[in-house]
Amino acid sequence: MKLRGTSRINEQGHLEIGGCDTVELAHRFGTPLYVMDETMIRRRIRSFVEAFEKTGLSYRMAYASKAFSTLAMCRLVAEEGLHLDVVSDGELYTALKAGFPPERIYFHGNNKTLDELVMALDAGIGRFVADNFTELALLDQLARDRGRRVKVILRTTPGVEAHTHHYIQTGQEDSKFGFDLESGQVHQALKQCLTSEGLEPEGFHCHIGSQIFESDGFRLAVRKMAALAAECRQSLGFRTRILNLGGGFGIRYNEKDQPMPVDHYIAAIAEEVRQGFAGGELPQIWLEPGRSIVGEAGTTLYRVGTVKEIPGLRKYVAVDGGMNDNPRPALYHASYEASLANRAGEEPAETVSIAGKLCESGDMLIWDIPLPRVNTGDLLAVSCTGAYNYSMANNYNRLRRPAVVFVRDGEASEVVRRETLEDLIRNDRVPGRMGAPESLMPSE
Template sequence: MRAHEAGAMHGDIGDRGPGWLRPPADVNALVPQLWPRQVERGAGGALTVAGLDVRELAAGYGTPAYVLDEDDLRSRARDFRDAFPDVDVYYAGKAFLCRAVVRMIAEEGLHLDVCSGGELATALSAGMPAERIGFHGNNKSVAELTRALDAGVGRIILDSFTEIDRLTALARERGVRPGVLIRVTVGVEAHTHEFIATAHEDQKFGFSLAGGAAAAAAFRVIDEGVLDLRGLHSHIGSQIFDTSGFEVSARRVLALQAQIRDARGVELPELDLGGGFGIAYTTQDDPSTPAELAKRLRKIVDSECAAENLAVPHLSIEPGRAIVGPAVFTLYEVGTVKDVDGLRTYVSVDGGMSDNIRTALYDASYSATLAGRASTAEPLLARVVGKHCESGDIVVKDEFLPADVQPGDLVAVPGTGAYCRSMASNYNHVPRPPVVAVRDGRARLIVRRETEEDLLALDVG
């Protein structure tokens, strides 16, 4: 939902009645904060990215396709690196990972967090320095931990007592001393969707602070003396705009750090504050800049360390979707346009929930625009839907498109860099789309489109 004018609201038009959403003054206008930095309308009205017409991309790579503005991703990585110059900035591999992106973030000086053996394999195969990798996950297998140790992964984030024992045994066998962090569940409510809030007590991640498990975990690691406990880790959720949660989280984690110091005489040298910073999917979203975030977070840590008489530890942050999310849009082709008894117009595209499950899974809101041309037609409030055999196969719940939108038109949906390709599926046996990186007017394929042959190759029956 583009929500061009002040006062526009999210939601289903059926919930609020006619007139709750005003049409835009110009249905062709792009809202800058929603799009990669090098996307604009060309002279003929079609979108261009880094100077390349999306009609050329559709002709060359087909639709649907994820289109990555490479310089946009790199510039967002630099924005965080420059705003946090003495902080380790971890790119979220789970948001989107492929070898080309690993190389981009490595070249821009970032660290990388992974949470599975597959993500670790991708990172290592692309040449990411192992010492700049952090390994997350609530159920790391023996094989995954063994690979991490053998590769020399810089930080392993411990998530359970079983994992402490498992990693301790493996490290002792190999005679190595890996750096580890204790993931602390701090009981902070993040104002986000229930399934992406990760610091309330009743969930699968980390060691409970309130119940004493976090302190017990730290004491076990220190007393065993096999693992190198570098610090504590806290992550309160994802798509977060309000830094007040980080203030409460930092206060509680640093109080635990002081407790560890007092009980064991060890002052841990590192602290990972997590992150999960929000991005703009519609104009209702107002994300902070990296510089603003850095200023607030440093103030929080400095204040809480002073209160506990602690030296300020070496910090890490995990921006989450904030680096890759805005750098990508998805390009679709319209297949049908259907008016349903004057109640709603459905614009069906050639992708859907198999390439973007977030609308169905999280009730996420997106915007969209006619991409292959400009139009002088009146705005039409439409719902952009996919081709899958599900009534919940919705890409954009409510959006103004030109009333002359028709089969064969190209439609672009911004903000699809995070958790779209990485959560993509083959539902209805639909092959997953390619990822095309564009830079300086040139496109290159970094993840190819799946084919029906790929699907059948796994079917050994």
């Protein structure tokens, strides 16, 4: 497993992250355990900022909180000076509870509910990324009821299909997201905004997909958006003040993944923006990375349980988690690297497959990975689990969701406590007709 961020192998032969021995972390906080390298997260954020500073463009960086959203993460993002995008009332509530400045929050999503729109308006968030005509009409009415004008950015599907898994392509024409560019929907949406009393359009948004390893898709998206901006300037007199190009920057999960350095992505985008908007005023460029900020900073620790060998076929090594704390292998056939955290310096001696403990044949975390000879009780560390692991965690088989710790300079801070058995039934109720004790009956 490639060492990342502040990770190293210490004198005891243990994997160490953020100055903390993972063997000690597992003993203190239990397993499975999400370990987040705080220093690495901050470095990744700053690498984006530094890359943009070199371009000389006006820019804004936002963290896509869907990748990993907790109170502590929202505080970290606020400290680093970024904005924040949210896609639900839960993510918004988390940000507000963390004290994140509401004016630096903007709301995404293809089906924002009335309650969510009201909550966001009343909180005073900065902007809405409008996704469809239903939302525009509702948002306009709510704004007018409050005697306000709401700033909106129109999400556009530019017809760019990124080279990634089809579940996480979002920029193609046939998408549940955004106003279609080719059919003229986005022009119609802009006209609707310009003639409304409650909406103030500022520009356009597009997001072509996730886990993208080249710049060609971003370049093509910029060209299409620049052409859109020019058409809207000529036909409607609208100046595009903001061009939000989303995120999707790839990370390295294993040796097959070869992402570009951050500054290469940003330089390519900047070059295309200058060419596409040559002769006119450049818009402010927005990006909203999520996975590329937290993905490689996360490591999940598991305790090895049973070991099953099928002679001549396969050796299964089962751990105390699985698709409940990391559903990505089952969803996307995602591939990961791993090591034995308690024997991190040892050379591989066998090839095994890492199985989860859930009651599904498809609950496999890693197929055919070389490791030192694995024994019951060993500590397995799976790398690059910082994005879409905790945020997708679930209680299938009534397993408890793991704790999350931030590690930095030898200090480990529990930022999400491990769920208890009581947490699992906290919201359960039993009808009185079943003879349940009063404490388990529904409240009036």
